[in-house]
Amino acid sequence: MIGLNHYLLLGAALFVVGLYGALTSKSALRVVICVELILNAVNLNLAAFSSYVAPKQAVGMNFVIFLMVVAAAEIGLALAIIISLNRSNDIDAIDTIRRLRG
């Protein structure tokens, strides 16, 4: 029987894989994609909590919808920044970006 812990462990595993990818990659695009994976893992946790722990009201499901909005805004801005940086002077490795350090 599939219980709450199965979903939470799967969410934690996806989160950890995304965290590993975000920590080990030098490409800014891959970091952004890994952040998307992390947000997906959190979405899965929220939906599992909503349907197992507090199923009377669909509050967790609403949180998932809000998190999708945040993820869409985040990836739009991040990709715009990456494209702009790439157009200006051909950098993609994130440890060489120093424009905002002041």
Added chain:
Amino acid sequence: MTQAILFYLYAAIALAGAIVLVRARNLLHGALGLFATIIAIGGLFLLLGSEFLAAMQLFVYGGAITVLIMFALMLAGPRVNSEDQPSRAVYWLAGIVSAAFFVAVALVLWRTEWHLSAPVVHDTASIAEILFSRYVLPFEIAGLSLTIALIGSIVIAREDDVLGDGTDGSDAPVGSTALPEDEGGLA
């Protein structure tokens, strides 16, 4: 029983996609791995009894965000060479941090007694009831912030190079080049 089989199938697809995303040399293959993960998580939403979230997962993530990532990959693909990979110490450190985090979360899950109740299927109407009554103000704010973020991303990614090209970025303030004629209207 069918539920268990479906859960393990979706979980295997999701984990395989995530590992492909992390390990792929070609980032286009990594984006396809993310797509597989997204589809599998949509299936898990369906197993959790929320068909609306499953549809939204397919539309927003599987449709829009994946296409956006593909476009960004083709416009500004990674130019990191193989010798630019991080050092072995970074891999080890990231692996240790990730494994420690996973073990910590698993221990917490192992020891927590959840107050479970019988799962209830949330149809779309029950989500909408809360979304449009108790959370109507956050809903409006979320829509507004999404609009602002997308307008901002258009401004940033525009052709005339808001971030400067590195030669005269220091003497020209960013805001004056970003919004040439709309500043008076906004103020």
